[in-house]
Amino acid sequence: MAPNLAHSLHMYAHDLMKTGNVDEAIAQMKQTDGIERNLYKTEGYPSMYDWHHIHNISLLALCYQYQGRISEAEALVKERYETERPINRAQTFYNKMGYPALLIKQNRDAEALPMAIQLTTAQTPGEQAIGHCLVGMIQLKQGQLDPARQSLKASMSALKEAKKHDKSNRLSSWLEPHPKFLSALIALSDPAERDKGLIEIRKFQATARAQYGPDPWAEALFQLETIVQVAWQLNLFDLAEASTKLLAEHDPAYPGTHFALARLAAQKGDAATAQREQQLARQGWSKADAPFLTQNFDRK
Template identity: 30%
Template sequence: MNYLSILKLWAFVLIPVFFGTIYFFKEEEEKPAVITFLGENNLDQLMGITLCREMAYVPEDFLTKPIGVSNVQIGSIDFPISTASREAQEMFNQGMAYYYNFDYVQAARSFHDGVRLDPEAAMIWNALSVTYTNLADTVKSKEFGTKAFELARKSGNRFEYLYTKSNFLALEPPSGMEGYQALYDSVYAVKDALISEFPDNVESWVLAAEIRLYFRGLEESEVEGNIANLEMLEKALATDPDHFGVWHLLIHSNESLSRFEDALKYGKMYTEAAPDIPHAWHMYGHDLMKTGNIDEAIIKFSIALDLEKKKYDREDMPYHYDWHYPHNLELLAYCYQYKGQFENAKAIFVQLDTIQAFQEESEGKIRKGHPFFLLQNGEYDEAIYLADKLAKGEGINTKLVANISSGLAHMMKRDEKNAMKSAGEIQILLDSLVNEVSKYGIPEEMFTSSSYFQFYKGLQDLIENGLVLQKDPDNKEIKEKIETFQKQMLSQTGPDPWIESLYFLQLLSNITYSTGNMELAESSAKALLEHDPEFGGGHYAMARVQKRKNNEAAASESMAKAKLAYQDGDGEFLKSLGF
């Protein structure tokens, strides 16, 4: 195990957006400490605490398979490096374009072509290293990164020296808070050096943006880190206004701050720059979904699905080598669920249950939508059945999904014994995560305050508080805890937690309404509409509360809005709502 893997875990839980690896140093002769930032796609490998991997989740013979110059539109990157080979430079630029698209498989193939053309090019080895980090192969990542640093140190190129030093791995993590502070100081020394010595290089600002996102000061909030990240990305954009990779990162950054209209603008620009990249259309769909354009979002996710299938044919690539395929399907299913088209949604969730996970540890991420969907529909026994299957899977994240699903289902069935059993399992899993990150010098309070941890902790609390609320609907202490949960869900903004939080808020409205506490039920309905004013489920939740409070005029108005939002819903679903 190496510190690279440990910090990948830490980087993920602070809502990662993008980008490879960075170095920290105080003096040139010191042994460097290292952190690797993580693209958003390795969630389950990391949260499963599979921190020591000696091979990528894609076979090496495919990653080294020559790719040649791409004949599809993937976006253009111009990142000059030290190489005498024009062809090697071309393959590096192509690889970076794929990398900025989060397509790590084609990026690896491009970089392997590049080092075959120029085995002395430090930056290509470095690019291979950060790509293999995102492919979950820490052994080769270290091998490639060490080689990159040695070549850059010999070359005398200051920018490449700083840039590649990040892959020169340190095996020992910092110890405790003082160790973290020393690491933080080293990280910021790199950031300051890069932007002061190379202010006209857009890649300096991208790197600085990621440092500001992932390395917060001990007193700095996650939101402050997100704001600083956005500010640095805007400086990157000012340096190179046509850098499509920065546009992509700006989508994520704006989403994290609930600036969905700004994210939508960059989403459109991203698809125009890289029209053959599935993830570009997927990102556009993200923010159409969040701005009341659900039909357009379905179109964009469907375009992404079609482009994925064409890529697999073109590259002779099995679909399970691609993290993006099940992820895009899941978001498409959520959109159908949003419209009340449950048959379409269910068909996709059933398909996701049969898809081979690109990593064993990612099974929970791929399959979580189905049991959550069943919870929304009141199909609790079916949700428990799927949860029990997931509980046998690999990784902490998969087991968290399983126990949350079963715990909520048992709670809704008023089965206190089994609900509390699941809540206890969730606590054990969360404690193991806290112990793991604390063991490696990552401040516990920074992890437990992260939105990732708070999301799962909030759902565990919902199971326990829901049980109490069912017995004592007027319990003021539980009312305050439920409202805290609402705030936690409302704080989940991007890129994917937004839609998941919407459905958990809808579940909460069902829970509170079922207890008969109309004050709390109204608060839950308001939270649902605050999260998304266009959602039919929110208007329906408000309508039934207003009707129970004998406010017929307001109930009729809310019900009319719900009917309009669900006008294309399935007949059986509409019938169940009384439409």
């Protein structure tokens, strides 16, 4: 492998992410980042003109999130959010969505909401689609089903507009999973639509499990984890059990997988397995931020 070629290091990290060797993936992407930032300095051009910079720090942020290192992840997604996209403006949503999505995942909805609302009136339909979807996720978490449905409708409308200008269909493939995920969660959360929600959730899980690219694979991991959490919140034990097993199939090494397996074992009265899996989760999150550990392990 070429140790000074940033892209070769980054591509190696792609595979490391999915083999459980996240420490080495982080090392490779940090080295990539260092090479690229030095290049911008010596060559005298801004990082916003290098598409690969945003891609690399996005994956690095996902790896930090994987390990519960939220403050480090946040610094990178904030940089991504604040970086202008002078070319391929239609893909600006890729820069913008990571920061509010991370905040929502960490239950920092009050910080995420203004960003999400701002995206709903952004220049490109892709940003608008993501913005409405993020607003809908926050509304759903607060039990506001009807407002969440309106946000979903607005997101789908913006997605339709984005598709008009998407001749390659690449943009649509990036955007479509987000409103589909929101739609499934809304239906699942409504007792009157639960059967429909279960069907949609299972379809979404099948699609998520089929992701293989580094960005969608990692995003699918956190979405599968969210489904497990929502299933428990709704007291849907069968769904929680099945979804935990799917999460384990997607990534058995993820600390969040061990955390989910611990909860499932505890629910079944298997104290030994619950204790073992929780210990594995703690080991996997050994570098995690204190607030993250408090949020996960100190719940009453």
